[in-house]
Amino acid sequence: MKPSNLLTFPMLLRVIQIGLSFTYVVYLLRHFFNPSSPLASVTFHVYMSVALVFAFNPLAWQGVKRWLGHAIDLGGIALSLSFVWIYHNEIRRLERHLEMIDPVLTVDMFLHVAGLILIFEAVRRAVGWSLLAVVLAFLGYAYFGGYFPGWMAFPGFSLATMTELISMKTDGIFGVTATAAINFVFYFVLFGTVFTFTGGGALFIDLAMRMTARLKGGAAKMSLVGSALFGMVSGSAIANTTSTGVLTIPIMNRAGYSKDQAAATEAIASTGGQLMPPIMGVAAFVMADLLGIPYGTIAAAALIPSAAFYFALYVIVDLRARRFGIGNVPPELLDIDPVMPRAHLLVSPIAMIVCLIIGYSAPYAALVGTVTALIMPLLRKSTRYDLRQLFDAVLDTAKQMAWISAPLAAVGVVMVVATQSNLALKFVSLLSDAGTGQLYLSLLLVIVGCIIMGMGLPTVAAYIIGSLVFVPALVDLGVDRLAANLFVLYYCVLSMVTPPVALCSYAAAGIANSDANKTGLLAFAYSLVIFIVPFGFINDPHVLWQGTAMQIAVGAAGMLLATFSWAVFLMGWMNGKLSWLERGVFLVISLALILSPTLSTVWDISVIAAVGLLLWCFTLRPRLVPVRA
Structure with missing residues (x-):
């Protein structure tokens, strides 16, 4: 047999990616119409997500270690799928398990330890060491709390107790963060992917160009408007950066901005997409679950603050362009494809927004938008798509969900340890003492805390930890719970442009070929213009659509x-x-x-x-x- 006919590792991995992606997406769609039990669905989701991370991000070892890397990748996928099967078989016993009464079996502790190892490796591959280091620190605190001094000391947990708290019920790795992913996030990721693959993403960029190209500083304003529009249907800052940045960053370069300035402008503009209704970032869905309120209420409350976010950036871009005479789009780039022949593509996001406004659930609204996004392009010959694009959309949806879900599962460990050890309550007490009961001093301390966390954590992880340690203190000072959560979220969103772990800045720097750290620092400096906005809804609840x-x-x-x-x-x-x-x-x-x-x-x-x-x-x-x- 010729070598060209052999099944190579990349070919095998591609087959696995396709099989896992379609199985995962079909299962979650079926879950909407015929829900499984909460524990059954979330265990399937978590370990399928881990398998997808191993499949889409294999080890890139070279030389002799290359085959060892392949073995680890395939072993990780096989072990993750075996966990899906084991949990499926054990689900009835786990659902009947009485906490602190029924015994924890050896198989349960094995699933706990081996499962955490798989999840942690998936987190490392998806977002790097920053989040993993935080999760490991909390896990170490859970076992060795008795060795910590002063107010941090507590007896610590046994392996059996940790197994029960983290891996045997709808808490921990199967807790609110994981359930938010399958109950909310998946449907909006699916909509955003389908809308983009069927031409909606390109339409938004062209709309932004039409609206801003001839204005002062039009190149940077195009980045702002395009990122805001794309953020409405994506909610992912990284996807926003890579989708809009490939067009806007080169245009900003040609308009007079340096590589660092262009990349930083795109990074902070895309970061705001996490605040932009109707599809906000993952943290907003987690917030809905934590507060026990409809997602539509969160989206409505975020509307004016998100508008203020982009308004502030727009003003600063306009003033900079007028002061330094830069940013005008070169005339040769003003030839834009007509928008009106594609205007019918906007029906899908409009349909989704209408469904949210009239009271339908967020998943239902997202599915309506998805079906509409599939149908509307077929109405005109010029916008019809190749069915192969839907094949790629399924794979992209599964990949995006995997990159979101593995970190979310790991953050569940932090939530359990912080609450069960009373660490969160102790920190609330310390913050209250440090703030001496003064609201604005406490708010400033919260800002510092959120920014420090943002230096090493993705937005959703920073928000979840912030909601545990900061929000209760603000509520004690008389701040409305929704306003307190949005305040924390607003500053945690800046984690995407706060070095040393500034994922949006890194993505934009890669497109611009600029220095990642300089881009991150400059993007954070640009974000100062929006620092004042959250104080507005702390003082005036009407800004939160009330x-x-x-x-x-x-x-x-x-x-x-x-x-x-x-x-x-x-x-x-x-x-x-x-x-x-x-x-x-x-x-x-x-x-x-x-x-x-x-x-x-x-x-x-x-x-x-x-x-x-x-x-x-x-x-x-x-x-x-x-x-x-």
Whole structure:
């Protein structure tokens, strides 16, 4: 037999990828119409996700170790699938198991230890060592808590207890993070993938180009608008960066931005996609489960803050373009494919949003959007797709879910240890003492904590830990639970651009061929313009879509004006270079609008002052002081 006819390892791996992907996607679709028991479905999901990670991200060892790497990859896949089968056979016993009463069997402890090893290796392959190091630290604390000093000390858990807490019920690796993946995240990942593969993603980019290309700083504004639109149907910051960045980053380069500036702009723009309804990031689905409220409520509450996020970035990009004269799209790049012949593709996201608004469940709305995304392109010859694209969409959906689900399962270990050891409650007490009962001091401490966690964790992991240790302290200080969770989420989202583990920055830097750390630091610096936004919904719940239409509108207008003033203060430019006095006044106006109650006397005076200062910048000052660059 000729060597060319032999089944090579890449060919075998491709066959495995296809088989696992279709099995996984079909199972989760069947689960929507004919649900299995919670424990049965989540055990299947977790270990199938682990098998998919091994299949899609094999070890890249070379030389003599290459065959050892192949053996490890195939062994990891086989062991993961065997765990799916074992849990399937043991499910009735596990469902009847009474915690702390029924014995923990040897097979249970084996499944616990070997299963964690598989999950941890999948996490390492999916997101690197940063999250894995945190999970291992918590796991070590669970076993050796008695060796820790002071307030951190606790007796520790035995192997049997840890097995029961983490691997035998719908907690731990099978807990709220894993169930959120199969009950919410999967359906939106499926919709985003199908919509993108059938032409919707390209339509969004072209729409962004149409809307911004001829504006001042149009190259960077195209990145913002394109990332915001793509974020509406993706929720994945990495997918957002790679999908929009391949077009926007080269255009920004040609428009005068350095490689670092272009990559950083795309990274922070794509990061905001995790806050953009109707499909937010994975953390938002976990939040819905943790709070026990409909996902639609979360999406509605995030609408105005996410708009403020992109508005702030838009203002700073516009001011930078006007001050330094960069960012205009070269004329030769303005030839854009017509949008109107493809406008019918927008029906699918609109249908999904309508379903959410009228009260259908989030998974149902996502499935409606998916079916519509499959049908609408077929209505016109110019938008019809090749059925092979759907084949690739299934594989991409399974791969995205695997990369999301393995870290989510591992974070379940952190949740169990933090709660069962009372570490979370102890930390809440410490934060309350450090904040001395002062709300704003406590909020600043929470921001520092979220940013520090964000230096080494993906968004969802940082949010889950933050929700455990920070949110209860904020609630004790009188902050609404939804507002407290969104406050923590907002700053944890910045983990995607916070070095040393800044996944969005790394992805954008790879496209731009720029330095990853410089890109991350610059993207984080750009994010300063949005730091003021979360304080707005802490002080005014109307911004979270609560109250009458007039209250919501006034609250939103106040937040946008505050954000605008904050951006002007940071940039130091408004129809000319501002003096430090003028910048200081914009700063005071911004803080007063955000920190004072809406329609209070201070708030009213701040609005009047903002209008007066803008009139000064555009009418009186140009007559008195020459415009300075």
